[in-house]
Amino acid sequence: MSRTTLASIGIAVLILLTLPFVYHASQLGVRGLGRAAETSRVFTPNAPLTNFSIFLHMLFGAAITLLAPLQISAWLRTNRPKLHRLVGRILVALAVPTALGGFGYIILRGTIGGLAMDLAFAVYGALLLLAAFQTIRFAHAQNFTRHNRWAMRFFFLIIGSWIYRVHYGLWFATVGRTGHTSTFDGWFDQFQNWAFFLPYLIIIEAYYTRRDGTMWTRNR
Ligand code: HEM
Numbered sequence: 001m002s003r004t005t006l007a008s009i010g011i012a013v014l015i016l017l018t019l020p021f022v023y024h025a026s027q028l029g030v031r032g033l034g035r036a037a038e039t040s041r042v043f044t045p046n047a048p049l050t051n052f053s054i055f056l057h058m059l060f061g062a063a064i065t066l067l068a069p070l071q072i073s074a075w076l077r078t079n080r081p082k083l084h085r086l087v088g089r090i091l092v093a094l095a096v097p098t099a100l101g102g103f104g105y106i107i108l109r110g111t112i113g114g115l116a117m118d119l120a121f122a123v124y125g126a127l128l129l130l131a132a133f134q135t136i137r138f139a140h141a142q143n144f145t146r147h148n149r150w151a152m153r154f155f156f157l158i159i160g161s162w163i164y165r166v167h168y169g170l171w172f173a174t175v176g177r178t179g180h181t182s183t184f185d186g187w188f189d190q191f192q193n194w195a196f197f198l199p200y201l202i203i204i205e206a207y208y209t210r211r212d213g214t215m216w217t218r219n220r
Contacts, residue, residue: 007073014159015069017162018066018159018162019066021162022065022066023062025059025061025065025161026058026059026062028040028058029056029057029058029059030055033056041112049108050104050105053103053105053108055101056097056101057101057104060094060095060097061098061101061161063094064158065161065162068155068159069155069159070087071087072152072155085139088136092133092135095128095129095132095154098128099126102124102125103125106121113183113189114183116185120193124157124196127153127157127197128157128160131150134146135151135154138150149204149208152204153201156197156200156201156204160196163197163200167192167195168180168192171188
């Protein structure tokens with residue numbers, strides 16, 4: 001089997017794995033924007049701006065989670081460059097309201113896990129925005145070494161919200177609710193606040209540093 005076929009299968013599997021979360025996030029977002037989300041934990045009575053922020057963020061977040069795997073397809077980049085650019089622009093355009101909606105909720109209501117979770121999620125959102133901006137900036141500058149690096153960070157940050165749920169799913173399935181509380185301030189919750197994105201960014205840096213011998217590729 002060729003590398004291209006293998007990669008395409010991997011991408012298809014990833015899309016299939018993210019689908020339940022994409023569905024969960026999008027239907028929660030649609031219901032919330034339609035003001036029928038009183039049953040959702042994040043719904044805040046008499047706070048239209050808070051609700052708009054969080055539910056819009058879910059809807060757009062679902063869209064970028066669904067689209068992001070397409071961008072890592074080398075086949076698509078080579079054979080359908082216009083589609084790659086179009087999906088890239090959509091991802092950047094939707095990542096902005098996704099992150100801003102998350103910030104809005106953090107500021108207006110605050111996360112269930114309190115200050116520690118507020119801080120971690122705000123850093124996550126800020127990194128997502130930075131990666132979106134840098135990815136498109138280096139594409140425009142035709143600096144594809146730096147574009148590729150930022151695109152990889154952007155990709156892992158986008159699917160980070162899904163990884164967050166995967167970590168919890170695996171943890172609950174193997175050791176139960178150890179370290180987790182209903183207010184998300186247990187030791188595992190505290191660890192999770194950062195573990196869904198930071199280790200993956202570190203692995204990406206380690207990979208590129210090992211491959212290219214430098215961390216920042218400033219002059220490439
Ligand atoms: C990248 C795609 C994203 C998707 C698909 C997504 C989806 C979701 C969903 C479905 C929830 C509701 C959780 C539940 O099921 O109860 C949620 C909550 C939340 N998200 Fe996102 N999100 C994404 C990115 C972000 C980003 C970048 C930020 C940071 C700015 C963020 C901040 C939040 C916050 C603060 C909450 C509420 C946490 C709480 O108190 O429960 N999200 N997100």
